[in-house]
Amino acid sequence: MGKTLAEKIWADHVVTSAQGEPDLLYIDLHLIHEVTSPQAFDGLRMANRKVRRPDLTIATEDHNVPTLNIDKPIADPVSALQVETLRKNCAEFGVRIHSLGDVEQGIVHVVGPQLGLTQPGMTIVCGDSHTSTHGAFGALAFGIGTSEVEHVLATQTLPLKRPKTMAINVEGKLKPGVTSKDIILAVIAKIGTGGGQGFILEYRGSAIRALSMEARMTICNMSIEAGARAGLIAPDETTFTYVKNRPHAPTGADWEKALAYWQNLQTDADAKFDQEVFINADELEPFVTWGTNPGQGLPLNSVVPDPKSFKDPVEISAAERALQYMDLKPGTPLKQIKVDTVFLGSCTNGRIEDLRSAAAILKGKKINPAITMLVVPGSARVRVQAEQEGLDQVFLQAGAQWRSAGCSMCLGMNPDQLKPGERAASTSNRNFEGRQGKGGRTHLVSPLVAAATAIKGTLASPADL
Amino acid sequence: MDKFIAHSGTAIPLRRSNVDTDQIIPAVYLKRITKSGFEDGLFAAWRSDPNFELNQSKYQGATILVAGPDFGTGSSREHAVWALQNYGFKVVLSSRFADIFRGNSQKAGLLTVILAQNEIEDIWLAIEKDSTTQITVDLNSRNVEFKDATGNQRKLNFEIDDYTRWRLMEGLDDIGLTFTKIDKVENFEKSRQGFKPQTIPVKS
Ligand code: SF4
Numbered sequence: 001m002g003k004t005l006a007e008k009i010w011a012d013h014v015v016t017s018a019q020g021e022p023d024l025l026y027i028d029l030h031l032i033h034e035v036t037s038p039q040a041f042d043g044l045r046m047a048n049r050k051v052r053r054p055d056l057t058i059a060t061e062d063h064n065v066p067t068l069n070i071d072k073p074i075a076d077p078v079s080a081l082q083v084e085t086l087r088k089n090c091a092e093f094g095v096r097i098h099s100l101g102d103v104e105q106g107i108v109h110v111v112g113p114q115l116g117l118t119q120p121g122m123t124i125v126c127g128d129s130h131t132s133t134h135g136a137f138g139a140l141a142f143g144i145g146t147s148e149v150e151h152v153l154a155t156q157t158l159p160l161k162r163p164k165t166m167a168i169n170v171e172g173k174l175k176p177g178v179t180s181k182d183i184i185l186a187v188i189a190k191i192g193t194g195g196g197q198g199f200i201l202e203y204r205g206s207a208i209r210a211l212s213m214e215a216r217m218t219i220c221n222m223s224i225e226a227g228a229r230a231g232l233i234a235p236d237e238t239t240f241t242y243v244k245n246r247p248h249a250p251t252g253a254d255w256e257k258a259l260a261y262w263q264n265l266q267t268d269a270d271a272k273f274d275q276e277v278f279i280n281a282d283e284l285e286p287f288v289t290w291g292t293n294p295g296q297g298l299p300l301n302s303v304v305p306d307p308k309s310f311k312d313p314v315e316i317s318a319a320e321r322a323l324q325y326m327d328l329k330p331g332t333p334l335k336q337i338k339v340d341t342v343f344l345g346s347c348t349n350g351r352i353e354d355l356r357s358a359a360a361i362l363k364g365k366k367i368n369p370a371i372t373m374l375v376v377p378g379s380a381r382v383r384v385q386a387e388q389e390g391l392d393q394v395f396l397q398a399g400a401q402w403r404s405a406g407c408s409m410c411l412g413m414n415p416d417q418l419k420p421g422e423r424a425a426s427t428s429n430r431n432f433e434g435r436q437g438k439g440g441r442t443h444l445v446s447p448l449v450a451a452a453t454a455i456k457g458t459l460a461s462p463a464d465l
Numbered sequence: 466m467d468k469f470i471a472h473s474g475t476a477i478p479l480r481r482s483n484v485d486t487d488q489i490i491p492a493v494y495l496k497r498i499t500k501s502g503f504e505d506g507l508f509a510a511w512r513s514d515p516n517f518e519l520n521q522s523k524y525q526g527a528t529i530l531v532a533g534p535d536f537g538t539g540s541s542r543e544h545a546v547w548a549l550q551n552y553g554f555k556v557v558l559s560s561r562f563a564d565i566f567r568g569n570s571q572k573a574g575l576l577t578v579i580l581a582q583n584e585i586e587d588i589w590l591a592i593e594k595d596s597t598t599q600i601t602v603d604l605n606s607r608n609v610e611f612k613d614a615t616g617n618q619r620k621l622n623f624e625i626d627d628y629t630r631w632r633l634m635e636g637l638d639d640i641g642l643t644f645t646k647i648d649k650v651e652n653f654e655k656s657r658q659g660f661k662p663q664t665i666p667v668k669s
Contacts, residue, residue: 028661
């Protein structure tokens with residue numbers, strides 16, 4: 001019987017395996033950032049260990065860096081200390097770091113692909129659950145905890161049990177105004193936030209193959225929101241074209257060798273997935289979440305659901321609690337919900353294509369005066385590129401704020417936070433209670449819906465303008 | 466992680482039961498960026514009391530904590546183990562440990578030894594009478610030796626499963642265990658395709 005793509009990559013990286021023990025998996029690339037690494041480095045120091053492969057390790061500052069006045073010292077002492085600690089650790093252990101002010105600084109999951117470090121067939125880990133993003137290249141990429149970070153730093157391996165595999169088949173053609181963000185929100189609404197637990201997801205089908213690399217990253221990014229530690233997409237011409245000529249892409253004869261290898265990275269026709277899910281892309285609409293987990297989403301044309309309409313008692317009480325937190329009444333059309341803040345950014349939707357698509361809607365228009373809109377590029381390089389294309393001017397003239405790169409309001413670890421009771425349309429990935437600031441309310445949306453909402457003042461798609 | 470074969474040292478009596486991990490290290494101390502330096506948060510709520518055992522000069526330098534039953538209940542924070550180790554403890558003796566705490570301590574190389582409560586009482590009496598009493602905890606022969614308050618040399622046996630004992634005696638944490646297979650990692654690295662990226666600075 002054939003193998004799935006995930007099984008092939010896994011098998012390619014098993015250093016040793018024994019009955020009843022987890023496989024020891026080799027890690028090709030380890031990304032680190034300031035929040036989940038300090039204890040790991042300290043552990044190395046206490047045990048007198050080195051970073052085994054500093055040449056396969058790279059650090060950037062993203063989670064708690066400010067997005068304003070980045071030339072000044074970081075005002076929050078806790079954040080400043082974490083960033084300073086990362087810099088010291090990288091210097092001591094010989095790890096390359098892209099610090100604030102460096103053009104390669106940015107959200108770790110934007111930086112890896114943009115440098116061409118993320119390539120098909122690799123194993124990639126990072127102390128961050130959205131490491132699944134890199135799966136868009138046909139890599140096996142997943143988030144790990146701090147003690148695992150230490151394990152990878154010390155040994156470049158990780159003992160792991162192989163998850164099962166699930167195919168997410170998305171066939172058909174997306175309607176105009178519908179994006180990959182809407183696909184993944186629809187997938188999560190369908191299988192639930194625990195549906196992918198214990199699985200590696202493989203997104204397949206004509207609708208997936210038609211997507212750009214950046215759109216694919218948006219999908220794989222949110223695999224974790226469906227409960228899966230990893231999600232991937234088989235590499236194809238779109239992938240190879242994206243990787244080619246990036247700073248760390250192979251060149252010359254190496255490129256040919258790499259390409260030959262990458263072209264074989266596909267699920268065999270006779271392989272069997274442990275589970276399969278089917279989605280019809282033709283029917284998809286712009287999606288928005290109404291609740292406090294990413295699975296509580298609906299097409300934008302719907303109304304706020306009645307908790308009693310759910311079958312499962314756990315879902316009913318979750319919906320009741322969510323509506324109370326979100327201050328929403330059943331039956332209210334989603335398009336009548338007024339928002340205060342629009343956040344365009346994060347490792348889900350902070351790439352150049354996301355900024356371009358939002359700018360195309362905002363061009364020559366003004367955002368609603370009641371709305372604060374933050375545009376936060378995913379990396380300093382994305383910021384530079386956007387400025388070269390004049391996108392910053394489009395945002396500024398529309399009345400939005402143009403910020404420096406970082407995670408920003410995705411998790412509100414820096415000063416970019418919602419105030420209690422404020423409501424946001426956000427292109428990020430988590431609408432948990434208080435995620436974007438204590439008491440803040442989040443509706444997850446695509447960049448197109450974010451831009452249209454900023455203009456209208458209520459949740460809207462570009463078609464509503 | 467250091468190998469643990471046997472350890473001799475003086476001990477501190479902690480005559481309290483149900484010391485949970487919040488008491489071992491309160492949450493306010495968890496914001497640290499280190500695994501070290503938690504000793505100042507160890508039993509923080511009690512440290513302002515000059516009569517608290519850790520504050521008594523006669524117990525300074527002790528490396529063995531003799532605790533009451535149900536030590537380490539509550540939250541699963543690994544910091545509790547780190548705090549005890551950072552302070553200098555190598556062994557905790559008690560008649561009952563919380564499961565998670567015991568698991569964490571064994572991973573980190575802090576030996577937790579279960580004795581009968583009457584045996585714990587005898588050790589308390591001995592060290593309260595003479596704080597310089599030497600206690601020897603021998604993992605190899607699985608026993609605890611000390612001179613009790615009446616002057617008798619005592620040898621108490623304890624149980625520990627073979628796998629945990631082997632890991633502690635070899636000084637193997639998960640990373641240590643992987644290091645036993647490091648030749649396999651080296652071999653694997655030799656087969657890693659040359660076109661895979663490295664993070665060494667790019668030529669501009
Ligand atoms: S942008 Fe948000 S989800 Fe992505 S790495 Fe940063 S905090 Fe995590």
